[in-house]
Amino acid sequence: MDNIAGQKSGLSIATHLATLLLVVIWIVPTVGLLITSLRDQDAISQTGWWRALQGAPQTMILSVPVEGQVQEGDRWVLEANIFEGEPAGDLPPDILEKQTVESFGVSRLRGANVAAGGSAETRDGVTVTLTEDGTLTATAPERMEGPLNLPVALIAPPQMTLANYAEVLTDMSAEERAEARERGQTLTDMLFSDEALFGPFINTMTVAIPATIIPILIAAFAAYALAWMDFPGRGLLIAIVVGLLVVPLQLAFVPLTIIHGWLGIGKSFLGIWLAHTGFGLPLAVYLLRNYMVGLPRDIIENAKVDGATDFEIFVRIVLPLSFPALASFAIFQFLWTWNDLLVASVFLPADTESTVMTRFVVTNLLGSRGGEWHILAAAAFVMIAVPLVVFFSMQRFLVRGLLAGSVK
Amino acid sequence: MFDSVIVSGIATIIIGVGGMFAYFWLSNLFLDKVLFPPTGKDIGRNINRANMVRPWLFLFPAIFALGLYLVVPVFYSAWLSFTSGVAAEGSWYRNYSEIFQNETFRVSLLNNLLWVLVVPAASTFFGLVAAQLTDKLSWGNFAKSLIFMPMAISFVGASLIWSFVYHPDIEIGVINAIRGLFGAEEGVTLIDGQIVDSFLLMVVLIWIQTGFAMVILSAALRGVPEETIEAAIIDGANPFQIFFRIKVPQIIGTIVVVWTTITILVLKVYDIVAAMGNQYRNLEILPTQMMQYFDSGNYGFATAISVVIMILVLPVMVWNIRQARAETR
Known part of the structure; x- marks a missing residue:
């Protein structure tokens, strides 16, 4: 098929390019925020993250001495390198290492407004040329007096830092952490302070893990009954489960708040575990039943002939064979409970001691620190790191589960 | 305080999973050994009865949770929408007429x-x-x-x-x-x-x-x-x-x-x-x-x-x- 004349090569290059474009569009937003989360707070507001590898320009005033000037014809000429000798004295070591000029200027007021390689004239008639590697040429009609004070934007090499993560997890900058240490606070105190993200991280884990594990066994038993046991009303029950798959959770919020109030559960971790269990069951039962129905009939009937009870068949044969389906449901439920905002807003109290990350980000960070992207970016990646690891390590099961569930 | 949350999470997993397993195991045991034992003169009838009951033992926790967390709330919500808030004082559709305005x-x-x-x-x-x-x-x-x-x-x-x-x-x-x-x-x-x-x-x-x-x-x-x-x-x-x-x-x-x-x-x-x-x-x-x-x-x-x-x-x-x-x- 591939050798039909003239079609393949042109089209396949187009396919490669189109796919590449699609992939780039799809990952650029995430990559952008990831890079931002690793950048210095000041660098984020100065240059876009796509320039992170070039480094950010830092403008500083350099004072270039004019002692080295020589007379050439009727003009005085100074040749120097700003990265050597006296002007370099005040420069931070990382800039010295990079030795790159982005732009420069001749007036403090206007700043570094000429790109490197260009030239500019001062009010005194001195023509200054500064190239990217720091070579400075100044020519003047008269002997220059006093040093040349030039605003120069120098490229600082990119600095990847985990400081933002430390800051968002403890709600303290590096200096504040040092001060807190002097006051005798331990790392644990800082991590569990009121506005730190670490507490919500632990809470999210506390919500997600039981809420993933508990429904599995309940659903597996029910799925076995719906797949392999004969009883009146089975078809109706399956239809109800399929119907419940799409019921909007919103309908459950008011009634369950009232019911949990009656039962004395109120807003608590127990409440959200039960809620996630109930809300996850339709998908669990549906996925597991679809899978179990496909298991070979012979195995189950042979076991029955050998005198195994349904309970034994389920525990010894069906449950181990259903591992792939159990794994896909577990991944779905884990991603859903970890990423959930809505159920957590309804069933958990709002205080920091029990709030989850999604809610903490929306109410605490987006509200009061909406403009502080070094905090928000790091918070975002603390939030999505675990799901991404689960996703990339278990993608196989996730895809299989999606395909099994796609009949809905 | 976080320690207690983690401990209660682990406890819930153990109680939840262990409890469920115990429920399924014990209820099946009860059905087969006590209620309808496949022995004695009623052996045939007992096996049939046990097989009629067993699916519901398997289904009960799921039906209970689905009922309490999804089915009941759907009807309860519908009922509340006709009877609570402004509908408590006026006609039953007042919640709807007011949100649509x-x-x-x-x-x-x-x-x-x-x-x-x-x-x-x-x-x-x-x-x-x-x-x-x-x-x-x-x-x-x-x-x-x-x-x-x-x-x-x-x-x-x-x-x-x-x-x-x-x-x-x-x-x-x-x-x-x-x-x-x-x-x-x-x-x-x-x-x-x-x-x-x-x-x-x-x-x-x-x-x-x-x-x-x-x-x-x-x-x-x-x-x-x-x-x-x-x-x-x-x-x-x-x-x-x-x-x-x-x-x-x-x-x-x-x-x-x-x-x-x-x-x-x-x-x-x-x-x-x-x-x-x-x-x-x-x-x-x-x-x-x-x-x-x-x-x-x-x-x-x-x-x-x-x-x-x-x-x-x-x-x-x-x-x-x-x-x-x-x-x-």
Whole structure:
């Protein structure tokens, strides 16, 4: 098929390019925020993250001495390198290492407004040329007096830092952490302070893990009954489960708040575990039943002939064979409970001691620190790191589960 | 205090799983050894009876949890929407008549319909394109994996990612930076409460859902019989004709499934608007409206809106059940 004349090569290059474009569009937003989360707070507001590898320009005033000037014809000429000798004295070591000029200027007021390689004239008639590697040429009609004070934007090499993560997890900058240490606070105190993200991280884990594990066994038993046991009303029950798959959770919020109030559960971790269990069951039962129905009939009937009870068949044969389906449901439920905002807003109290990350980000960070992207970016990646690891390590099961569930 | 939370989490797992297992084991044991033992003179009758009861032992915890957490709440919510809040004083439909007179509710209903029209269509379209493009590619699986990745990211995380893309500063936000490439000097605020800004929020959900559509449609495309494609090539069809005239008609069933699944998700989506457009009335959708009334304790309006969402979901639900019944038969 591939050798039909003239079609393949042109089209396949187009396919490669189109796919590449699609992939780039799809990952650029995430990559952008990831890079931002690793950048210095000041660098984020100065240059876009796509320039992170070039480094950010830092403008500083350099004072270039004019002692080295020589007379050439009727003009005085100074040749120097700003990265050597006296002007370099005040420069931070990382800039010295990079030795790159982005732009420069001749007036403090206007700043570094000429790109490197260009030239500019001062009010005194001195023509200054500064190239990217720091070579400075100044020519003047008269002997220059006093040093040349030039605003120069120098490229600082990119600095990847985990400081933002430390800051968002403890709600303290590096200096504040040092001060807190002097006051005798331990790392644990800082991590569990009121506005730190670490507490919500632990809470999210506390919500997600039981809420993933508990429904599995309940659903597996029910799925076995719906797949392999004969009883009146089975078809109706399956239809109800399929119907419940799409019921909007919103309908459950008011009634369950009232019911949990009656039962004395109120807003608590127990409440959200039960809620996630109930809300996850339709998908669990549906996925597991679809899978179990496909298991070979012979195995189950042979076991029955050998005198195994349904309970034994389920525990010894069906449950181990259903591992792939159990794994896909577990991944779905884990991603859903970890990423959930809505159920957590309804069933958990709002205080920091029990709030989850999604809610903490929306109410605490987006509200009061909406403009502080070094905090928000790091918070975002603390939030999505675990799901991404689960996703990339278990993608196989996730895809299989999606395909099994796609009949809905 | 966090220690106690972790301990109670572990305890819940142990009690939950262990308790469930104990329940299933003990109830089966009770059924077989005490209630209807397969011994003595009633052996035949007892086996039959035990087999009639056993499915319900297996099903009971699931039915109880589904009943308490989904079935009862649906009817309870409907009942509350007719009897609580303003309906307690006036006629039974007052919650509904008042929310429908509310301008913000009408805006959110309209927005919800816009979301339902745009997001499933766009996600399915991009998913189909991605599935077809990556189908025969050597690095297709790698590409798919990257397009699929947003699926793992929470709506809140995705909202942060895209808020950053939409950042008004020309040196920070990618969209404004691209405008800069075409000569714009100043960044513009992209999300400022215009009705059309909803589309920028929809992009986030399309970005997430395209991977889902792609994975399922890609499996469907692989299932298209080779002979039909070979026959089309021999008849001189070009690649576009093969795609639109041969492949798409054969996977139309799967396309509908993907479309409806995403539609259901769109009707319930809350997080993206809560995180990105919370302060703008023009961007509200039904779930955000519902949560506002819920948080302020106005259960009458809250349940009425949730019933409206349910009514919007109902056609898909009926269609799903009919499909499932047709399959199990």
